[in-house]
Amino acid sequence: MLSPLDRALLEMSRARAGLAIATDRETREAHAGDESGLPPVVPAAVIAARDADDVAAVLRSASDAGVTVTPRGGGSGKAGGAIPDDDGLALVLTGLDRELEIHAGDRIAVAGAGVVLARVREAARAERLFYGPDPSSLESATIGGNVATNASGPSSLRHGSTARWVRGLEVVTGAGTVLSMPSRVAKSTVGFDLPAIFTGSEGTLGVVTRVFLRLEPEPARLALATVSLSALEAIGPALVAIDRARLAPRAIELLDDEALTTLRAARTDHGLDPRAVAILFVELEGSEAGVDEDLSRLDEAVHALAVDVRLARNESEREALWKIRRDTSLALKRSAAHKLSEDVVVPRSRVGDLVASCRRLGAHHGVRMPSYGHAGDGNLHVNFLWDEPGQRGQVDRAMDALFREVLALGGTLSGEHGLGRAKAAYLPLAHEPARLEAERALKRLFDPAGILNRGKVLPDA
Numbered sequence: 086m087l088s089p090l091d092r093a094l095l096e097m098s099r100a101r102a103g104l105a106i107a108t109d110r111e112t113r114e115a116h117a118g119d120e121s122g123l124p125p126v127v128p129a130a131v132i133a134a135r136d137a138d139d140v141a142a143v144l145r146s147a148s149d150a151g152v153t154v155t156p157r158g159g160g161s162g163k164a165g166g167a168i169p170d171d172d173g174l175a176l177v178l179t180g181l182d183r184e185l186e187i188h189a190g191d192r193i194a195v196a197g198a199g200v201v202l203a204r205v206r207e208a209a210r211a212e213r214l215f216y217g218p219d220p221s222s223l224e225s226a227t228i229g230g231n232v233a234t235n236a237s238g239p240s241s242l243r244h245g246s247t248a249r250w251v252r253g254l255e256v257v258t259g260a261g262t263v264l265s266m267p268s269r270v271a272k273s274t275v276g277f278d279l280p281a282i283f284t285g286s287e288g289t290l291g292v293v294t295r296v297f298l299r300l301e302p303e304p305a306r307l308a309l310a311t312v313s314l315s316a317l318e319a320i321g322p323a324l325v326a327i328d329r330a331r332l333a334p335r336a337i338e339l340l341d342d343e344a345l346t347t348l349r350a351a352r353t354d355h356g357l358d359p360r361a362v363a364i365l366f367v368e369l370e371g372s373e374a375g376v377d378e379d380l381s382r383l384d385e386a387v388h389a390l391a392v393d394v395r396l397a398r399n400e401s402e403r404e405a406l407w408k409i410r411r412d413t414s415l416a417l418k419r420s421a422a423h424k425l426s427e428d429v430v431v432p433r434s435r436v437g438d439l440v441a442s443c444r445r446l447g448a449h450h451g452v453r454m455p456s457y458g459h460a461g462d463g464n465l466h467v468n469f470l471w472d473e474p475g476q477r478g479q480v481d482r483a484m485d486a487l488f489r490e491v492l493a494l495g496g497t498l499s500g501e502h503g504l505g506r507a508k509a510a511y512l513p514l515a516h517e518p519a520r521l522e523a524e525r526a527l528k529r530l531f532d533p534a535g536i537l538n539r540g541k542v543l544p545d546a
């Protein structure tokens with residue numbers, strides 16, 4: 086008698102001639118992990134889909150046999166979402182990368198789920214259009230993975246995360262039904278917004294195979310200013326002052342005191358003000374004249390809280406400053422034997438409290454906890470750095486305490502990376518029972534056999 090796995094593989098290869106199924110050790114090991122730092126798990130087989138029909142055949146056969154399936158884009162996820170089960174399948178979507186169309190007149194992009202984000206942004210730029218989400222993994226993450234995780238980056242402060250750019254989707258449900266939900270229009274009030282349900286569902290309800298994205302005209306000018314703050318206590322008031330000045334920056338990024346200390350020790354702070362205790366990177370966009378006016382309003386708004394407000398004088402200075410911000414993660418990683426990073430989010434008015442909590446929890450648990458990131462969105466990458474393997478218990482306790490503190494501040498567990506496998510156990514802390522039950526009901530509706538990303542996001546489904 087055939088095992089469930091062999092039955093599923095036989096059935097799907099009968100349904101789809103030429104379907105690429107690999108069971109060799111090397112290929113399976115190459116699809117075992119992601120960027121979460123969680124231990125990799127080698128799947129039983131790896132399937133490379135060519136199109137939505139392949140995906141449908143795989144999911145139908147796997148559902149029939151009760152074999153789990155883990156969709157995989159670029160494998161750049163930070164929550165363990167793309168880590169498969171050892172008796173399950175890794176379903177690779179990067180082959181769905183042939184379609185990429187820009188319909189400039191309608192300001193719409195249509196792309197296969199496997200297209201890497203940087204290609205989408207470049208194709209839009211070639212038409213002087215702009216696709217907003219800018220996660221720093223844009224060279225490796227796929228647009229399907231971005232939709233699955235509702236990815237975002239610095240400019241989501243002004244432009245929102247991926248969800249705000251998704252107009253329509255093609256999705257294959259866990260049961261293997263192709264849901265075609267295209268949209269080339271700017272508005273629609275027809276029926277339920279099903280694409281929104283799949284966006285951010287981390288591949289637990291269906292597999293995204295094709296995306297329809299909104300595009301915008303490129304802003305005429307970008308300008309970046311650094312606001313060097315004299316105290317951690319100035320972070321919250323500076324954010325409030327920017328709001329009160331009626332500014333709508335494209336991005337407000339933070340480096341806290343411990344992040345700055347690490348950059349300075351590594352000599353990668355490249356000209357940031359040595360007096361700064363924390364720094365905000367404020368990026369503005371708009372017309373030439375509008376940006377000039379916003380810059381002087383910014384200067385006025387934060388003047389009393391800052392030791393210096395400095396404007397990048399040209400494109401290469403702007404790029405150099407962004408590079409410092411982008412390289413912060415690497416500098417932190419190099420400063421300790423071990424690093425874990427969380428991406429908690431709090432209401433914007435509580436960012437200062439979050440940084441203060443990190444300082445307190447770090448001291449209490451004996452772990453370095455520098456934070457940096459998207460302060461304007463209240464979304465900080467809180468890092469845990471330690472050198473001795475024996476400190477891992479302290480790190481886990483500090484992390485647990487951080488999650489509870491963030492929820493008490495009115496925030497939530499993840500603003501970018503999702504829960505995946507790493508944080509699924511915490512969902513019941515964040516969502517009340519009735520909401521959890523509605524989420525489980527959606528899971529049962531779209532994935533009745535419970536084969537898609539089992540145990541991720543919803544810990545018990």
Ligand SMILES: Cc1cc2nc3c(=O)[nH]c(=O)nc-3n(C[C@H](O)[C@H](O)[C@H](O)COP(=O)(O)OP(=O)(O)OC[C@H]3O[C@@H](n4cnc5c(N)ncnc54)[C@H](O)[C@@H]3O)c2cc1C
Nearest residue numbers: 158159160161162166220221222227229230236237288293
């Ligand atoms: C250096 C670095 C920087 C990063 N910076 C950011 C950042 O600034 N902002 C941010 O939001 N994230 C960031 N990330 C995290 C990661 O890049 C994003 O989560 C990204 O959206 C994942 O895309 P991917 O194609 O690599 O997906 P994968 O890692 O392959 O998968 C991620 C999850 O999505 C599911 N999935 C993938 N493709 C599909 C599909 N087609 N249909 C259904 N489910 C699918 C997987 O099962 C998994 O649960 C960063 C990661 C790294 C390594």
